[in-house]
Amino acid sequence: MRHSQIQKISLVVFIMLLSTISFSQGTYKVKGFIASVDGPVPFVSVLVKNAADSSVARVGVTDTLGIFNVSGLKNGSFFTTYKMVGYKDQNSEVFEINGADVDLKEIQLAADGELDMVMVSQIRPVIEIHPDKTVFNVDNTINATGSNGFDLLRKAPGVIIDNSNNIIVEGKSGVQVYIDNKPAILSGDDLINFLRTLQAADIDNIEIITQPSSKYDAAGGAGIINIILKRDKNLGTNGTITAGYAYGRNHHANSSISLNHRRKKLNVYTSYSNSFGKNYHFMNMERDQYGVVYDSKTESNNYTGAHNAKIGADWFINKRHTFGVLASGNYFDARGEGTTTTDITPSNIGTVDQRLIADNTGTGLNYQVAGNLNYRFADTLGHELTIDADYAQYARESNNYQPNLYLDGNGDTLFENNFRMLAPTNIQIISAKADYAQNLWGGKVSVGAKFSIVETDNTFEFYDVFDGGDVLNVDRSNNFVYTENINAAYVNYARKLKTKWNLQLGLRLEQTNSVGELTSTQSSADDYVERHYLNLFPSGGLTYTPNYKHMWAVNFSKRIQRPNYQSLNPFVNQSTELSFMKGNPFLQPAYAYNAKISHTFKYRFTTSVSYSHTQDFFAQVTDTLGLDKAFLTTMNVADQSTINLGVSLPFSIKKWWSVYLSLNGSYSQYLAQDDKFQTINQPTFSLYAQNSFLMKWGFKLELSGWFSSPSVWGGTYLTKSMGSFDAAIEKKFMKDRLALRIAGSDIFYTSPWKAEATFGDVSFIGAGGYESQRITFSLTYNFGNREAKGPRDRKTGLDDEDKRTGGN
Numbered sequence: 001m002r003h004s005q006i007q008k009i010s011l012v013v014f015i016m017l018l019s020t021i022s023f024s025q026g027t028y029k030v031k032g033f034i035a036s037v038d039g040p041v042p043f044v045s046v047l048v049k050n051a052a053d054s055s056v057a058r059v060g061v062t063d064t065l066g067i068f069n070v071s072g073l074k075n076g077s078f079f080t081t082y083k084m085v086g087y088k089d090q091n092s093e094v095f096e097i098n099g100a101d102v103d104l105k106e107i108q109l110a111a112d113g114e115l116d117m118v119m120v121s122q123i124r125p126v127i128e129i130h131p132d133k134t135v136f137n138v139d140n141t142i143n144a145t146g147s148n149g150f151d152l153l154r155k156a157p158g159v160i161i162d163n164s165n166n167i168i169v170e171g172k173s174g175v176q177v178y179i180d181n182k183p184a185i186l187s188g189d190d191l192i193n194f195l196r197t198l199q200a201a202d203i204d205n206i207e208i209i210t211q212p213s214s215k216y217d218a219a220g221g222a223g224i225i226n227i228i229l230k231r232d233k234n235l236g237t238n239g240t241i242t243a244g245y246a247y248g249r250n251h252h253a254n255s256s257i258s259l260n261h262r263r264k265k266l267n268v269y270t271s272y273s274n275s276f277g278k279n280y281h282f283m284n285m286e287r288d289q290y291g292v293v294y295d296s297k298t299e300s301n302n303y304t305g306a307h308n309a310k311i312g313a314d315w316f317i318n319k320r321h322t323f324g325v326l327a328s329g330n331y332f333d334a335r336g337e338g339t340t341t342t343d344i345t346p347s348n349i350g351t352v353d354q355r356l357i358a359d360n361t362g363t364g365l366n367y368q369v370a371g372n373l374n375y376r377f378a379d380t381l382g383h384e385l386t387i388d389a390d391y392a393q394y395a396r397e398s399n400n401y402q403p404n405l406y407l408d409g410n411g412d413t414l415f416e417n418n419f420r421m422l423a424p425t426n427i428q429i430i431s432a433k434a435d436y437a438q439n440l441w442g443g444k445v446s447v448g449a450k451f452s453i454v455e456t457d458n459t460f461e462f463y464d465v466f467d468g469g470d471v472l473n474v475d476r477s478n479n480f481v482y483t484e485n486i487n488a489a490y491v492n493y494a495r496k497l498k499t500k501w502n503l504q505l506g507l508r509l510e511q512t513n514s515v516g517e518l519t520s521t522q523s524s525a526d527d528y529v530e531r532h533y534l535n536l537f538p539s540g541g542l543t544y545t546p547n548y549k550h551m552w553a554v555n556f557s558k559r560i561q562r563p564n565y566q567s568l569n570p571f572v573n574q575s576t577e578l579s580f581m582k583g584n585p586f587l588q589p590a591y592a593y594n595a596k597i598s599h600t601f602k603y604r605f606t607t608s609v610s611y612s613h614t615q616d617f618f619a620q621v622t623d624t625l626g627l628d629k630a631f632l633t634t635m636n637v638a639d640q641s642t643i644n645l646g647v648s649l650p651f652s653i654k655k656w657w658s659v660y661l662s663l664n665g666s667y668s669q670y671l672a673q674d675d676k677f678q679t680i681n682q683p684t685f686s687l688y689a690q691n692s693f694l695m696k697w698g699f700k701l702e703l704s705g706w707f708s709s710p711s712v713w714g715g716t717y718l719t720k721s722m723g724s725f726d727a728a729i730e731k732k733f734m735k736d737r738l739a740l741r742i743a744g745s746d747i748f749y750t751s752p753w754k755a756e757a758t759f760g761d762v763s764f765i766g767a768g769g770y771e772s773q774r775i776t777f778s779l780t781y782n783f784g785n786r787e788a789k790g791p792r793d794r795k796t797g798l799d800d801e802d803k804r805t806g807g808n
Contacts, residue, residue, distance in 0.1 A: 029071035030097070032104035033602055034082060040066025040604075041109055044084040051077035051094045063652045065604045073097055080104065087111055106547070134158065134648065134662075136206040139230070141690070142702050142728040142741045148254075148275060148306070149198030149227060154751075155704070155726070156206050157662040157688040158646070159225070162713035162753075165192050169222045170210060170644040171666030171684055172612055173619075173714065174561035174590065176220025179227050183217050186368075186394060186427070187564030193366050195227075197306040197330040199273040201242040201256040201780070204230045210610070211541070211555040211596055214490040214506025215435065215446060218537040221561035221592030221614055229310075230258060231269060237261045238784025242273075248774035250301070252277030260784075270311040278303050281338075283768035289624055290761060293345045294578065300338025300360075307331040324374040332366040342578065344628075354414065355407040356578060362400035369393055382439035387432075394427040401465070418465035427456045427565070443495020443503075450488045456565045457481050478520030480569045480583075485513045500545050508537040510560070516585045518570055529568075529585045535560060551600040559594065563587040563618060567634040581632045588636050590616045606648040614640040617670065619714035621677075621759050630762065637677040638670040638715050656694040663687050670715045676760035682718065684711040700730040717755040717766075724751045724772065739780045746772040 030048055034041050046060040046068045057078060060070035080092040087109040095102055128135040136156045138144050144152055153159050153167060160168040167175040177184040177191060186194050207226040209216075216224060239259040246252040256273035279302045287294040312326035337360065344354040370392035377385040400421045406414040433450035462476035492506035516529040539557035569583035591614065598608035617640040622630050644666040652658045663686070670680040686708045693701040707723035728743035752769025 029069055030073060030078070030080065030095075030102045030104060031067070031069045032080075032107055034062050034066045034068065034107045034109060036087065036109045036111065041084060041087070042066060044068070044082050044087075044109070046070055047081040047083070048073060048078050049081060051079055063655070063658070065602075065650060065652070067602070067604075067652070075099060082107060082109060084109060105549075133207050133209040136208070138200055138203045138205055141692075141704070142700065142730040142743060144200040144203075144743075147200045147745075149195035149200075149203060150192055151196075152200060152203065152206065153195075153225065154724070155706075156208060156225075157648070157660070157690075158208060158664055158686070160686065160706075160708055160711075162717070162719075165189075166714060167222075167225065168713075169208060169225070170610060170612075170646060170664060171642045171668050171711075172222035172592075172614070172640075172644075174221035174559075174592065174614070176217065176224050177227065178224055180229055181226060182372075182388075182390070183219065188566045190366065190394065190396065190425075190427075190566070191564075193332050193334075194330060194368065196304070197273075197275075197308045197332050198227070198229075199242075199254055199256050199275060199308070201240070201254075201258075202229055202271065202273050202308065204228045211557055211594065212539070212559075213504065213541075213557075214492045214508040214537065214539050215448060217450070217486075217488065218508055218510050218535070218558070218560045219562055221559045221590055221594075222612070223559075223594075230271070231260075236785030238782070240780060240782050242778065242780045244776060244778035246277070246774045246776040248771045249280045250278035250771060252279075252774070265316050267314040267316070269313070270309075272307070272309045274308070275306045276304070280771040281768070282770075283766065285764060285766040287622070287630060288347075288763045289628070289630060291347045292628065293347060294342055294628075294630075295345065296340055296342040296579075298338060298340040300336055302334050302336040304335075305331075305333040320377055320379050322376040324372075324376075326372040326374075327370070329369045330367065332364075334364040334366075335362070336364075337361045352409050354409070355411075357405045357407065358402055359405075360400060360402050362398060364396065364398040366396045367394070382437070382444065384437045385434070387434045389432045390429070392427075392429045394425075394429075396423075396425040398423045403465075420463040420465055420470050422461040422463075423459065425456065425458050427454065429454050441493070441495070443493055446490075446492040446494075448490050450486075453483070453485045454565075455481070455483045458565075458569050474521050478518055478522075480516065480518050482516045482565055482568055483514065484565075487511045502543045502545075503541075505540040506538070508539070510535050510537065512562070512589075516568055518585070524570075533589075535591075549602050553598045553600070554596070555598075556593075556595045559592040561590040561592065561614075561618075563589065563634065567618075578628055579630050579632075584634050587618055587634055588616045590614050590618055590636070604650050606646075608644075608646045610642075610644045610646070612640075612642045612644075614642075616673075617715055619716055621714075621716055622757070622762060622764060623676070623759065624762055635674060637674050638672050638679075640668065640670050640715065642666055642668045658692045660690040661688070668712055670712065677716070678758055680712055680715065680718070682710070682712045685709040686711075698731060702726075702728045702730075713755065716757045716759060717764075718757065720754040722751055722753055724748075737782045739778075741776075741778040741780070743776045743778070745774050745776070749773045 034044050042062055042065070044062040046062065047056050048058045048070050049055060050057050058070045058072055060068045062068045075097050077094055077096055079094045082090045090107070090109060092104060092107065095104070128137065134157055138152060144155065147155065154161050158169055162168060166173045169175055184191055184194070205228050207228065208223070209226060210223040212224050237260070239257065241257050243255045244253065252275065254273070254275035256271065258271035260267070260269040281300050283298045285296045308330040310326065310328035312324065314322060314324045316322050340358045340360070342356040343352045344356065345352050370390065373389045375387045402421070403416065403418040405416050408414055429452065431450065431452035433448060435446065435448035437444055437446040458480045460478055462473045463470040464473050488508060488510045490506060490508040492504065494502070494504040496502050511534045512531070514531045518527045537558045537560070541553060541555040544552045567583055567587060568585050570585050592612055594610065594612045596608055596610040598606055600606045616636045617638050618634055618636045620632055620634050621637060622632055624630055644664055647663045649661040650659070665683070665685050667683045672679045686706070688706045690704040691702065695701055705723060705725035709721050711719050713719055724746045725748055726743065726745045727747060728741060730739055730741045732739045749772070751772045752767065754767045756766070757764045
């Protein structure tokens with residue numbers, strides 16, 4: 001079995017690397033790179049003209065990275081003309097071809113300021129590389145078809161999801177998720193369930209920001225993943241309808257519709273999406289505890305229905321003032337059933353002494369409503385003010401029934417204990433923030449402030465079930481209320497130093513006040529925990545751009561990772577009678593110190609080296625209670641240090657073949673703080689590859705996949721190699737308004753995980769996975785006006801350089 005798994009993973013890596021073999025290019029050509037203040041400009045028409053009479057000798061076009069190569073030219077005198085909708089036509093100086101290629105280097109296009117409405121039909125690359133972030137354009141990859149928001153993260157470059165659904169970027173956990181540039185209000189399982197309500201059709205792109213500036217909240221030791229939802233910018237009335245079907249082990253269906261009506265003064269938009277299906281999961285865990293082996297095997301099926309809706313409007317009062325309003329909601333309905341079989345074998349006997357069978361059934365409802373009011377002022381002198389006010393309410397209801405049947409070694413019944421657990425949760429969030437920026441001191445100064453308060457109310461009711469009747473067990477029931485207030489202010493300064501250097505410095509101040517209060521019949525030191533702490537978070541960046549081929553950047557930041565609300569909740573959540581989960585109200589936040597040096601070649605090939613040190617790293621560990629019970633809890637277990645070498649390589653092999661490669665090699669050390677925790681040192685290599693092919697008759701093919709060598713999850717689990725290989729094909733009809741997509745995910749079923757861990761006197765060997773191997777069919781129809789409105793304002797050159805240094 002292990003040999004077969006290695007063969008499959010090796011095949012995944014071989015296919016991904018084989019598809020990147022390059023071919024030689026011709027000679028006697030003109031090449032160059034076309035950019036604007038916003039970066040590379042794709043699909044620019046390049047006309048090579050004879051200098052004598054201005055007749056056209058050859059014609060070319062820039063690729064998705066702004067690069068052009070026009071071949072087949074003879075010796076002579078020429079000049080080039082560049083044409084692109086939205087930019088002024090531009091001619092080069094006359095140049096000579098004399099038996100060798102000519103490199104025109106970088107050409108800067110100027111925007112056409114008089115443009116108001118144009119017909120736009122551009123294709124963004126699947127992956128965009130920026131000095132401060134990587135952008136995964138979801139709508140441009142057909143392999144995203146049928147995926148939800150959480151599964152899409154598995155396809156994002158450099159992102160790994162561990163066995164506890166933690167997000168890992170560049171070898172580090174502790175990522176803060178944003179939705180439309182705002183921190184997600186949820187965490188833990190609540191956040192995962194919310195992301196599963198989002199469909200790929202709802203998402204425009206995913207930004208992976210490893211070095212955020214001081215404008216962002218300091219939360220997220222490993223950085224930020226910002227999920228940007230779609231907003232149509234076309235004038236008139238238009239929309240998109242999508243329907244999909246997937247089959248793996250079970251059937252799945254999804255659909256979505258988005259509508260947009262835009263005029264010069266008003267934009268109104270709305271969308272709705274849903275998904276339905278049955279999802280299979282499995283997990284095997286063998287635990288050796290005090291001379292007894294507990295071998296558990298779990299299989300579960302969850303029936304889910306997810307709904308997501310939003311409606312909003314933007315009122316463009318004039319060129320300076322914009323007012324917006326947004327309301328959104330999502331609903332997640334789950335019904336699950338699963339069986340956990342645990343064989344209990346004393347080591348000195350060697351045969352099964354007892355067997356515990358837990359047939360779990362449960363229902364769960366999650367729903368969230370949120371509202372936002374926003375205002376923006378911007379003038380032509382560089383003054384900009386934005387104000388946001390948000391309110392959100394989240395509720396979860398769960399009802400789980402758990403019978404525990406004990407059998408002896410012969411299969412005869414010994415006894416039975418049956419339980420029911422009700423666990424409603426309510427969360428309310430209020431936040432307000434203001435950001436102001438203006439040109440000052442030869443650069444741009446940004447200041448801002450934010451206030452937020454979150455209250456989460458968790459009730460846990462434990463019932464003993466006798467002869468079909470439920471009896472409340474008051475000793476095992478409780479209520480936990482957690483309130484957290486964060487007040488923040490920041491300042492950020494960015495300026496251009498001479499012509500080749502750019503500087504950005506920022507400082508953020510955050511004050512955190514929290515109270516956790518447990519009400520139960522069992523009093524303990526966990527009943528009331530109050531905390532107040534004040535932190536400064538510096539950040540900064542320096543870039544050096546000697547020419548268009550090279551750009552160097554140095555970034556640093558201090559970040560914080562606060563425990564999620566469920567991790568702080570001290571009540572017990574039973575899995576089986578021998579295993580349960582328990583929060584830790586005394587968890588300390590983890591502080592991360594990050595530094596990164598990167599080099600970008602021709603705005604596309606990026607190499608980086610980063611170092612991160614995290615104090616009070618916390619992770620989910622399995623501890624023991626008595627001789628036979630084990631429980632999951634979260635503890636501050638170690639100080640973590642990680643060195644990562646990253647390489648990003650987007651390039652075109654042929655006009656019809658584009659490739660993106662992302663390679664990361666990291667070395668992580670976890671230095672134990674707890675006596676039960678073992679110090680771990682682990683090197684890890686990961687690979688993500690995406691190949692896009694433009695084929696005959698309008699077909700588009702994508703081959704993509706990821707691979708991870710043995711690594712560390714949560715500071716405790718040592719994992720085996722794993723990976724995935726995906727393939728998809730697309731064909732468009734009706735003047736590109738109708739798209740048919742067929743996609744296969746995890747074709748060789750190599751994404752299930754295997755891991756082992758030791759904590760104190762307990763050792764574990766585990767494996768698990770979900771229904772990741774699927775085939776998906778999708779139809780998307782775009783209707784309405786395709787006339788796009790020109791940008792309301794233009795970014796300055798300083799704004800672009802600010803972005804490159806990780807600024808605002």
